[in-house]
Amino acid sequence: MLVKTFGSAVYGVEAINITIEVNVSMGQHYTIVGLPDNAVRESLQRTESAIKTNNFFMPRTKIVVNLAPADIRKSGSAFDLPIAIGILGASEQIAMPERLQRYVIMGELGLDGTVQPIKGALPIAIQARKEGFAGLIVPKANEREAGMVNNLEVYGVEHLTDVVSFFEDESYLKPVVVNTREEFFSNQYEFDIDFSEVKGQENIKRAMEIAAAGGHNAILIGPPGAGKTMLAKRLPTILPPLSLLEALETTKIHSVAGKLPENSALISKRPFRSPHHTISDVALVGGGGTPQPGEISLAHNGVLFLDELPEFKRTVLEVMRQPMEERRVTISRAKMALDFPANFMLIASMNPCACGYYNHPEKECTCPPGTVQKYLNKVSGPLLDRIDLHVEVTPVAFSELSSQQTAEDSATIRERVIKAREIQAERYLAHTGIYNNAQMSSKLLREICIISTVGENLLKKAMERLHLSARAYDRILKVSRTIADLAGSADIKPEHLAEAIQFRSLDREGWAG
Numbered sequence: 001m002l003v004k005t006f007g008s009a010v011y012g013v014e015a016i017n018i019t020i021e022v023n024v025s026m027g028q029h030y031t032i033v034g035l036p037d038n039a040v041r042e043s044l045q046r047t048e049s050a051i052k053t054n055n056f057f058m059p060r061t062k063i064v065v066n067l068a069p070a071d072i073r074k075s076g077s078a079f080d081l082p083i084a085i086g087i088l089g090a091s092e093q094i095a096m097p098e099r100l101q102r103y104v105i106m107g108e109l110g111l112d113g114t115v116q117p118i119k120g121a122l123p124i125a126i127q128a129r130k131e132g133f134a135g136l137i138v139p140k141a142n143e144r145e146a147g148m149v150n151n152l153e154v155y156g157v158e159h160l161t162d163v164v165s166f167f168e169d170e171s172y173l174k175p176v177v178v179n180t181r182e183e184f185f186s187n188q189y190e191f192d193i194d195f196s197e198v199k200g201q202e203n204i205k206r207a208m209e210i211a212a213a214g215g216h217n218a219i220l221i222g223p224p225g226a227g228k229t230m231l232a233k234r235l236p237t238i239l240p241p242l243s244l245l246e247a248l249e250t251t252k253i254h255s256v257a258g259k260l261p262e263n264s265a266l267i268s269k270r271p272f273r274s275p276h277h278t279i280s281d282v283a284l285v286g287g288g289g290t291p292q293p294g295e296i297s298l299a300h301n302g303v304l305f306l307d308e309l310p311e312f313k314r315t316v317l318e319v320m321r322q323p324m325e326e327r328r329v330t331i332s333r334a335k336m337a338l339d340f341p342a343n344f345m346l347i348a349s350m351n352p353c354a355c356g357y358y359n360h361p362e363k364e365c366t367c368p369p370g371t372v373q374k375y376l377n378k379v380s381g382p383l384l385d386r387i388d389l390h391v392e393v394t395p396v397a398f399s400e401l402s403s404q405q406t407a408e409d410s411a412t413i414r415e416r417v418i419k420a421r422e423i424q425a426e427r428y429l430a431h432t433g434i435y436n437n438a439q440m441s442s443k444l445l446r447e448i449c450i451i452s453t454v455g456e457n458l459l460k461k462a463m464e465r466l467h468l469s470a471r472a473y474d475r476i477l478k479v480s481r482t483i484a485d486l487a488g489s490a491d492i493k494p495e496h497l498a499e500a501i502q503f504r505s506l507d508r509e510g511w512a513g
Contacts, residue, residue: 046109
């Protein structure tokens with residue numbers, strides 16, 4: 001007897017509908033066809049054990065399982081459950097096998113029939129609704145995630161017997177109900193850390209505020225213990241909250257990568273990713289035998305923090321250059337090309353030299369001659385070209401550390417950032433794909449960032465006296481536009497330019513890498 005069940009395969013951050021055809025006929029051989037990988041091939045061993053353990057019988061005849069379309073490679077263990085249900089249906093152990101065609105079924109089986117969590121439940125649910133299926137059956141651990149998709153009945157199951165009972169009596173399981181808006185708004189502003197905990201460093205907080213307001217990349221340069229990491233970790237607390245569309249997009253990426261928190265339905269806060277400097281280029285940008293999103297995609301709509309930037313391998317840093325410009329990364333293989341979104345803010349930190357105390361007000365640098373420049377040269381010019389703010393972080397004085405004065409909290413700063421982003425949203429309403437000042441093209445920059453004669457003279461003098469590189473010009477204009485937005489000014493004034501100029505320290509003679 002031939003029975004069809006339906007599953008789904010995840011490619012990139014999208015899903016493709018897969019038909020699982022199971023035919024039980026005369027013979028003595030089990031086989032799976034349709035370009036399965038090793039994990040899919042092994043599913044017959046898991047399904048056989050699960051079927052026998054739960055007092056069903058495994059047919060001792062010929063079983064052929066076809067995963068269609070047969071020219072697309074199938075990977076992972078999530079096809080266990082639809083294959084097992086297909087075998088039970090084809091061997092007439094399920095009373096009404098025609099019901100199987102109304103549902104997408106996905107789940108990994110344990111040897112005792114328990115259903116284990118899967119990756120990519122959200123894109124699978126979106127595709128199931130798009131294909132017009134009545135419902136989706138997923139592991140209990142993934143039901144809330146898949147339940148975010150409306151107009152689709154999602155059933156969470158814990159055991160193979162739950163699925164069999166459901167197809168015999170559809171009232172056996174109740175669809176999960178998830179309040180999307182409640183999930184979205186429940187903890188948007190709940191953070192364990194806050195800018196009010198940072199003593200002193202008012203100029204650095206100001207730089208973080210500018211970076212958040214304009215979506216600018218930033219690099220913090222300072223000695224060990226000056227507070228670079230502490231400040232960077234608090235940046236998400238002052239960023240505007242995710243929109244519902246951004247939250248769903250971010251959740252899809254984390255779902256595909258298997259990084260979604262347990263029993264979580266939606267990522268409602270901007271992600272903060274901080275990979276170790278030993279990371280490989282594939283782990284950073286994505287890829288692998290079965291392409292998976294890398295850290296830059298997991299930081300989509302959030303912050304990617306690279307601590308001790310010069311310690312990262314040069315090849316790892318260089319592969320970020322194109323994704324930083326295009327806000328996506330394309331993973332190409334012989335038979336497919338996958339796009340992963342990568343619209344992130346890069347925040348990096350570094351010591352001024354190998355020992356960490358070059359230009360320190362109190363401690364002496366112990367680096368041999370030439371070592372400082374060699375250390376700075378580990379970060380290439382083209383990468384620095386894509387970083388708008390170069391922020392020098394100085395040690396905090398004891399008087400500031402011991403002060404009882406309460407610092408400005410994240411909520412207050414965030415209000416100013418949101419107002420500045422609203423101004424930018426209105427400005428770029430007619431420009432598709434541009435949402436903040438950091439994303440301006442060179443052509444748009446000339447139209448929007450118009451400065452007065454006084455401002456032009458100031459910028460000219462800065463370029464000459466500070467020996468700023470030519471690449472600093474556009475960055476200064478973008479940052480000054482953000483500073484003007486924070487001040488609620490329609491025009492870029494000389495004081496806005498002056499503040500932006502001070503954030504190009506690595507372009508100055510003696511600093512340039």
